[in-house]
Amino acid sequence: MKELFNINESPELGNVPPKMYAYVIKSDNHGGPMQSLREEVIETPQVGFDEVLIKVKAVGINYNGLWAAMADPVSPTKFHGKDFHIAGSDASGIIWKIGEGLVNNPNFKYKLGDEVIIHCGQSCGLCDECNGGNTMLCLSQKIYGYETPYGSFAQYTAVKAAQLLRKPKHLKWDEAGSYMLTYATAWKMLFGHAPNTLKPGMNVLVWGASGGLGSAAIQLIKIAGANAIAVTSSKEKGEQCMKLGAVGYINRKNFNCWGDLPNVNDKEAYGEHLKEMRKFGKAIWEITGKNVNPDIVFEHVGKATFPTSCYVVKTGGMVVFCGATTGFNLSIDASYVWMRQKRIQGSHFSSLKELSDANKLVENAMFKPIISKTYPWKDLPLAHLDMLNNNNTQFGNAAVML
Numbered sequence: 001m002k003e004l005f006n007i008n009e010s011p012e013l014g015n016v017p018p019k020m021y022a023y024v025i026k027s028d029n030h031g032g033p034m035q036s037l038r039e040e041v042i043e044t045p046q047v048g049f050d051e052v053l054i055k056v057k058a059v060g061i062n063y064n065g066l067w068a069a070m071a072d073p074v075s076p077t078k079f080h081g082k083d084f085h086i087a088g089s090d091a092s093g094i095i096w097k098i099g100e101g102l103v104n105n106p107n108f109k110y111k112l113g114d115e116v117i118i119h120c121g122q123s124c125g126l127c128d129e130c131n132g133g134n135t136m137l138c139l140s141q142k143i144y145g146y147e148t149p150y151g152s153f154a155q156y157t158a159v160k161a162a163q164l165l166r167k168p169k170h171l172k173w174d175e176a177g178s179y180m181l182t183y184a185t186a187w188k189m190l191f192g193h194a195p196n197t198l199k200p201g202m203n204v205l206v207w208g209a210s211g212g213l214g215s216a217a218i219q220l221i222k223i224a225g226a227n228a229i230a231v232t233s234s235k236e237k238g239e240q241c242m243k244l245g246a247v248g249y250i251n252r253k254n255f256n257c258w259g260d261l262p263n264v265n266d267k268e269a270y271g272e273h274l275k276e277m278r279k280f281g282k283a284i285w286e287i288t289g290k291n292v293n294p295d296i297v298f299e300h301v302g303k304a305t306f307p308t309s310c311y312v313v314k315t316g317g318m319v320v321f322c323g324a325t326t327g328f329n330l331s332i333d334a335s336y337v338w339m340r341q342k343r344i345q346g347s348h349f350s351s352l353k354e355l356s357d358a359n360k361l362v363e364n365a366m367f368k369p370i371i372s373k374t375y376p377w378k379d380l381p382l383a384h385l386d387m388l389n390n391n392n393t394q395f396g397n398a399a400v401m402l
């Protein structure tokens with residue numbers, strides 16, 4: 001057998017070449033994605049006792065690949081201690097080798113050649129949270145491809161058996177390989193924080209509605225019989241959100257209530273910001289009806305939008321957030337939050353049980369992954385650059401085919 005195969009070549013099923021291509025981020029070469037994501041030939045990873053080696057067919061592009069490339073806020077090499085990092089938390093592919101501990105395990109339901117997708121949640125499997133609790137609360141919980149060194153941006157990737165799901169048959173490789181991280185995160189944000197869980201008739205304000213998370217949220221909100229109010233940055237994207245199931249959209253370019261809340265004692269600056277936030281709130285009412293504020297605000301934009309999210313969410317409602325793309329320092333007027341008993345809830349990916357429940361909608365073709373663009377392998381860094389630049393043609397997720 002050859003030592004190394006081209007991206008579009010494959011050895012016989014089960015034969016693992018000693019070397020492979022991968023995009024490798026080096027701890028001394030962080031920067032923009034075009035600089036930091038470098039294709040290299042490296043040794044194919046060994047398969048651990050409870051692991052499976054996947055021959056990767058397609059990968060999903062997520063923000064965590066960008067954070068990793070740019071070391072923003074820190075280099076992921078600090079999490080796992082290696083001096084390199086292979087990013088990539090979503091993939092579809094074929095089972096190519098099965099770890100020793102799984103070969104004769106009757107609970108392991110897969111065989112060589114099975115078509116699968118992987119999710120990025122890893123946990124210890126031993127603690128009480130992993131056994132009857134919430135795997136995301138396990139103290140050893142890690143996001144594969146961000147907190148672990150060998151992610152999916154490679155010809156082969158070794159994953160824990162618990163990370164496998166069958167590839168939904170009706171999906172193409174790129175569709176299957178790019179939805180899970182954003183979809184499962186959106187599911188957890190909307191259904192995972194009782195009692196503020198999504199119910200029919202509720203109103204949900206969805207920031208970044210044209211993105212990976214946002215396009216998943218719109219579909220889930222519609223399926224639940226609730227109302228998605230999409231926020232986006234152009235008429236075209238707004239109309240795409242409506243087609244996907246939003247009941248209305250707001251073009252954020254028409255407002256100016258962004259960034260840190262001015263000091264509450266600075267009456268003029270604070271008053272100006274408040275006026276803009278009220279104007280934004282009225283735009284929501286044009287969709288929901290006068291005085292009808294969102295039950296849930298679906299947040300991930302962070303610094304730019306957080307004060308407005310906390311202002312417009314209804315009394316007793318929830319601002320749920322899983323990221324802070326525009327900055328990690330978030331400001332709020334505390335008095336609005338306590339007097340109106342609002343809930344601010346952090347959310348991170350989803351538990352194994354939640355994502356497996358969520359995946360039933362994909363298997364039944366009720367939820368359809370949306371891909372804006374599928375790039376060839378050579379353009380994996382460009383796919384990240386387009387995401388960073390919030391390239392206007394993007395809607396939904398992006399994928400890369402191997």
Ligand SMILES: NC(=O)c1ccc[n+]([C@@H]2O[C@H](COP(=O)([O-])OP(=O)(O)OC[C@H]3O[C@@H](n4cnc5c(N)ncnc54)[C@H](OP(=O)(O)O)[C@@H]3O)[C@@H](O)[C@H]2O)c1
Pocket residue numbers: 062063064181182185207208209210211212213214231232233234237252300301304305322323324325326347348349350387390396397
């Ligand atoms: N914790 C987790 O488990 C988890 C999982 C997935 C993602 N995340 C985080 O969530 C964030 C979004 O991820 P994604 O995959 O949905 O990204 P994405 O596909 O790039 O979508 C983000 C959207 O945000 C909007 N946006 C950009 N700048 C904005 C601004 N200044 N103000 C308001 N909206 C703005 C853009 O839409 P418009 O320009 O049309 O408004 C863009 O489409 C990232 O920070 C990511 O790291 C966290």
Ligand SMILES: [Zn+2]
Pocket residue numbers: 123124125126127128129130138139140
């Ligand atoms: Zn555990």
